[in-house]
Amino acid sequence: MVQIYSVTEGRLIDQEPIEKSESTWKAILDPITFEVARRGGTEPPFTGRYHNCHLNGIYLCACCETDLFYSEDKFDSGTGWPSFTKAVSENNIHIKVDRSAGMIRDEVLCALCGAHLGHVFNDGPPPAGRRFCMNSASLRLRSK
Ligand SMILES: [Zn+2]
Numbered sequence: 001m002v003q004i005y006s007v008t009e010g011r012l013i014d015q016e017p018i019e020k021s022e023s024t025w026k027a028i029l030d031p032i033t034f035e036v037a038r039r040g041g042t043e044p045p046f047t048g049r050y051h052n053c054h055l056n057g058i059y060l061c062a063c064c065e066t067d068l069f070y071s072e073d074k075f076d077s078g079t080g081w082p083s084f085t086k087a088v089s090e091n092n093i094h095i096k097v098d099r100s101a102g103m104i105r106d107e108v109l110c111a112l113c114g115a116h117l118g119h120v121f122n123d124g125p126p127p128a129g130r131r132f133c134m135n136s137a138s139l140r141l142r143s144k
Pocket of ligand 1: 061062063064065066110111112113114115
């Protein structure tokens with residue numbers, strides 16, 4: 001079991017981790033979401049649906065609808081990817097060292113289903129100084 005923070009309920013809830021085979025994910029996700037979220041891809045900058053989105057709401061995992069980011073924590077990083085200063089809860093994400101592409105980066109995954117969301121860097125705005133650089137394809141906005 002993993003404890004996931006539910007924005008609707010306002011508390012942590014025990015949930016069974018979501019595990020599906022690659023072929024099942026491929027059948028239920030659109031191609032870009034499958035490529036990014038399940039295979040660790042990166043969408044080209046300035047192409048996703050959320051980098052320039054200013055609607056209010058909660059960004060959910062595109063694979064399992066776990067609450068991930070508040071629109072209030074979104075900022076314009078100029079990178080072409082939706083960027084946030086923090087997650088809804090540290091419980092809802094999993095951070096893992098990623099040594100691919102000749103770099104050492106902190107990869108951000110959905111804590112419930114393991115979807116690849118993006119990376120987190122330490123060059124964000126104060127006070128926390130974190131920049132969660134996410135892929136639109138791994139997110140789904142539930143508008144308020
Ligand atoms: Zn998920």
